Amino acid sequence: YSLIVDSKGNSLISYLSKEPGFVGDYLISFKKISTEGEIIKSSEDSFIYKSNNRKSSTAIINDNNNGFFSFWLENVSGKSVLKGLHLDSLEFLNSKKKPITISDPKKNVLSYKVYNYESNNAYIVWQQQGEEKILYHQLINDDEKTLWGIYGRAVSHSQGSKTNLQACISNNNIFVSWTNKLENKQQVFLQRFDQNGERYWLEDILLTDSAGAQFGQRMVIDDKGGIITAWFQKDSDSVYADIHALRLSVEGEQFWGMGELGVGTHFNSHKSYLSLVPDNSGGAVFIFKDKRDGSYGIYGQRIFSTGTFVSQLVGFSVDVFEDSVKISWHAANEENVTYYFIEKMSQSDSSTSQWKLVDSISGSIGQGIQRYNVTDFPEENGTLYYRVTQKNIEGKELNTEVTRVNYFSVPSEIIIAQNIPNPFSDSTKVSFFLPGETEISLKFFSSSLETIYEINNQLYPAGKSEIYFSANNLEPGIYFYKFEADDFVDVKKMVITK
Template sequence: MIKKILLLILFGVSYNLHAQWEKVYTNSTWANGASLYIHKNVLFQTGYGNNTNQTLRSGDNGTTWTDISSSFPYTVYFMLSYGNTVFAVTTTLGTTKYSFYASTDDGLTWTEKSNIIRGSGNGAILSMASDGNNLFAVSNRRSIYRSADGGTTWTEIIINYTGTSGILSFAVSGNTYLAVLEGVGCVVSTDAGLNWTLKNGTSNIGVVYKLNNDVWGMAGFSGIYKYNLSTNSWENNYTPGSFNSPISIGANGSKLISTFGDFLTGNRKYYSSGNNGISWSELTTDVIGLNNSILSNYAVAANGSYYFAGYWKSTSGVIAYSIYRLPLTTTSVADKNIIPNSFELSQNYPNPFNPTTKISFSLPSSYDVSLKVFDSIGREIAEIASGYLQPGKYSVDFNASGLSSGIYFYKLSAGSAIHTRKMLLLK
């Protein structure tokens, strides 16, 4: 499927994804669970199953992975990026102690920061959250633990709400706490956990996330919601159509990626936003051939170079977990203060290239612009820029890591003007 991209003139940046996902990791022993995390531009993944518990680290966008499992006493249940520190919550087998390990060198070395003995609210501590100042450790029963000193000491908060049997998801923004409770729905506290009110919006919110400075909710077939902290209510942010259920959402800065499942076909659909949810566009649908696969927890994420997705898929009775990545390309305003005299599409540089190259163009007037890439027989590969642009000079970084070597063409259309140039990919 051909990709569309939202061009953000205000910031001089837009985002586009190439047509092909690339598998960078697979593991057939993680049959019971796996999660994917990003701290700065470093990736971590945890997995367990078949008597195997592993934590892996990658500093090169998933190309290679290092096993760091020996840094922890047992399974890592959750990881959280907190400023320049990355936290991991784990336990000691056979005890009720849950430990918080911290790394200040991007996961190369780890030390135990603190620990919690299971409290009166009971439950295993399986996740963490942050509002930018305080840290939170979240159990799967009724206990939430808050730390105001960077994870050194913890204070227990009990969610006393009728019908509460377990916390499924938790997010926080200042004194506003949001928790999805099993058999209840989403409850909200605006007084730092003292009192709770049911806030499900027009649809039951099943999962909540704190991304950037916003709290997001995923609601069945109703799509993605954003919580309005001023009105203390949910507002629908995006729904791609009937029978499409949101599965997961991830972010890096203003870049968001969300995965939806099509109930009728079983396909996965990917949508991105380059402006923190103001608008969304579809990236691609199941080009990695994972129809009817099981999307893992926290499976979509983004750093400065790629979107990432993690999946379980059963083949001949064997369940394998895999990580895929999809490259980002960036379009920037080279000089918006200089108005060119003519319409120009420059030769890409470098050329030949592998796998990235820069495409520059100049606009003497405002135009609706489309920049597309075609293969040697004229098939459209990607639309790497589109939108209404003011006069100026622009450049696009095109990533062809998913393409084979050969001749490609890029065509710039602006009003009635059309320019085409040839480029050579050599791998």
């Protein structure tokens, strides 16, 4: 079904229905409901269109003259074909109008989206299956004339399968975004079109050249002559996807000088279901699902037109070097910030949550993004936890997430670290340090003591080594790994989630 509200506040609901039995008409029916909740017109005495062909995915949008456009997918000779028609306010009852065929009837339409366009026109963009998934679009007026050729025009002529089509319209300009899959690359592109369907940019704009995969993008007009677009960014060596965003002018130029911006302070977590809403001030509100501390929740973040946040800690990271640990972060809108406190906790302190101060530095009051880093020279080896606490003049505190690392300098003893990440759903890494060349054995087993994978008496060099463990085909639950080297034995617990 599909729902719209007309200029008088009435609701119009379009939906699919079928006559009882195996043989009969498939109808696109509707109900018109007043602001008081009374049914003005319903499917009992009116329908938009009926035929014997199976239908799906109905959509309905207003024109600018109390009428509406209706679209749907219809199975014609085994192909899913995009069809539609326009009805004015006098044609609601038992329409005899014949719909127009919008897509190539020899190709399957996989999905589509429709938008209002000025002068009583409807803009429609769809994904069509060929040798690759291709995007087409069309402009249709209220006389049901297709303005961009018989079956529309291709959005892009580049190679690759195109998915997740998105569009927005501003001042007769149409902006279309999509995810392009080609070989091992998955990237997000943008193109601008005028009212004649002509491309504005010779080449499609690649939103980011960052490594990894980009997908699930969203796009809105920002009310100040620009576009804000956001997408999921997944690095090739990570099981998590973070959210990145850009603000562009209608000319395709970046408003935010720092380029794409990471959205949210909680990185390396399971984000999904991204929504984007303009804030009417040139910025946007980002809503998304995220898994933190073992639980899913709905989270939000507002980014201003300047690319800054409400006072936030952003981009917290911890990097391990041979003799030190570097803690980095950047912050936005530090109007009332006084100090940052960098703290750490060792594995032995974790049971009592005893945080130790590494350093403290003053904040930089003002708008914009400020970047900070502090270097720690740990005296202990093994698993370390780090966090940064921001404190303002009112005494309020804001913490980054806690990041765990395995640090090894040059100890004279064997060390086996806790696996990272833990819990995990895809794969995890076990690190260990040997003071000299040593034979080691490593066994992974379930809580019922069933051996899953093991390494027996394998020679490893002095220094740090890493072993990766895959959770493929394993049920969620508690597992263990046992590490042996010379007379050293240690057992640690790990958790698999799905």
